[in-house]
Amino acid sequence: MINQDFLVELGTEELPPTSLLTLASAFGDGIERGLQAAGLSYSSVQVHASPRRLAVVVKDLLVAQPDREFEKRGPATQAPTQAVEGFARSCGVSLDELTTQEVGKGQYYVYKGMEKGKPSTELLPAIVSDSLAALPIPKRMRWGASRTEFVRPVHWLVMLLGETVVPCTILGLTSGRKTQGHRFHYPHSIELLSPSDYTTKLLSPGMVIVDINDRREKIRAQVLAEAAKIDAQVVIDEDLLDEVSALNEWPVALMGRFEERFLQVPAEALISSMKANQKYFHLIDAHGKLLPYFITVSNIESKDPSQIISGNEKVIRPRLADAAFFFEQDRQTPLSDRTEKLKSIVFQHDLGTLYQKTERVQGLASNIAKQIGGNPEFASRAALLSKCDLMTNMVFEFTELQGLMGYHYALHDGEENEVALALNEQYMPRFAGDQLPTTKTGMALAIADRLDTITGLFAINQPPTGSKDPFALRRQSLGVLRIIIENNLDLDLEELVALSAANYPELAGSKDVVKRVIDFMLERFRAWYEEKSISVAVYLSVQAMRPTRPLDFDKRVQAVAQFSELPEAIDLAAANKRVANILAKLESPIASSKLDTTLLLEPAEIALADSVNELTQSLQPLFEQGNYTQAMLQLASLKDQINLFFDDVMVNSEDDAIRNNRLTLLSNLRKLFLGTADISLL
Structure with a gap:
């Protein structure tokens, strides 16, 4: 069979930078699926993308389907x-x-x-067209008098199989072999003789780096080099780097500066303005302090770069001036004076205003602070001020600064340092792997705020669905679990959710809200442990016991995970399942755990009874201390005795007294294991 390289490039107006990587990847995936469905083999698929083009190069593609x-x-x-x-x-x-x-x-x-197999030239147009139609474009647009729709207007289409143009019309464009160079540096068409010409001819004379990964690394190197000129460190946010890479075809990094007086504004506000509005990289000194410099990435290589730098400095000055103005204006009104304004902001239609939420969180945060050894008064004060910065000009302009500006304004108002810190820590963790609150007040406020939201939405019967979670309750639940476990807090979810639910006595469905909330939160552990490579069976064995203290839940899981690696685990899990099945068939549960030693006849049951009795005494302190790992290791020693019991002893004896005594022994054995988890589920 004959193989040739295939190239498809769609030329467009500037594509959305935050979507470029997603669109390019989806385009390549769609073409791969189409080729596989058509039975066309190939060696590799390369995806290229720039602001004005999406392209895919398929190496060694069969020129026809096999017969x-x-x-x-x-x-x-x-x-x-x-x-x-x-x-x-x-x-x-x-x-x-x-x-x-x-x-x-x-x-x-x-x-x-x-x-007979069809030629690839007959199959490729439909494959490309279907892939473009399936791109994840939330809203397509039309242009001119055409009814063609795409994310942006399209201008040219290249489709080459080897040196041959694949004839077709897609999105109103007739395929050819001519692409376009850089909009400013080389605004001319470039004829491609084959797919192998693509990257090289666009690079020169086209002055377009079509590989987005190459552009990203070139920008990284240039930005680092610019920072080194003033012996500074540049903070390279990877998401910003991706976005800048999607904005440029011929990137050139340039350094500018702004007035030092703006450094009086919290650095986060300046950084947010530079990053969000201008796509600038900021610089810091060796101590992490913001410097009055920025690095911008231009899409042209200017003969007089000072003109570009000057233009960017003029653009950033009024934005930073706005931030400085907002900061100064906001500080003239103490946070505590903004609480009344919260009465006009609806948190959720059925759950009231932000002011009402603040009142609910106050009592809950104070209670939690007391339980974890914090200061209840600090927690109450922090809860009262927690949403006040939402009423400031700065947060209205830069919503991502909520909490952080609360911290700065609280310090300016003379609030206790821990109270101020808690205003920012209430939102931690903001995302998976994010840092956690460091103060007891911050921990209490973060837990209370999340529990109020989760409990309230369950109380009005608005839990997350399979596809919708508008209040991010899953993420908020994981945040609560992380704060409790990683800070070693001995808190009971059942108690805390009950306290939170008590704030909603008038809401229908609140009677069983505590159970539903806890079940929902404990279910979050499933994904938590899967990410840590702990099997679902281990999680389910602990969930069956429904421990409502997250710290206790985690200790049990760690113990069972370690136990499951022991050579005795398989036999003991099977034995527990056998015992569970025997006990499940009883018409009524075992009434007493008291064993009649005079009815123990077989050596195997006598030995097992002695061991169970001994372990019942020795394991109790371990269970009380939460030392489940040591308890499970001791229980592993029962493997041989349990196996011997089932080999030598007939549980269902014809003598009722003996049978009931043996069932009592098995029940007592089962309770020992259930002190940690139901290992019959392993």
């Missing part, structure tokens, strides 16, 4: 001759060319033929 054998079954051999002749005509053959085949209990006429 394929096919089999078509017709009527039974007993069918009338007319029916058989009709089948033969439909296959385009004579009766002599049909064969017979036994299918089930009957004989049938069968036609076996060879289907």
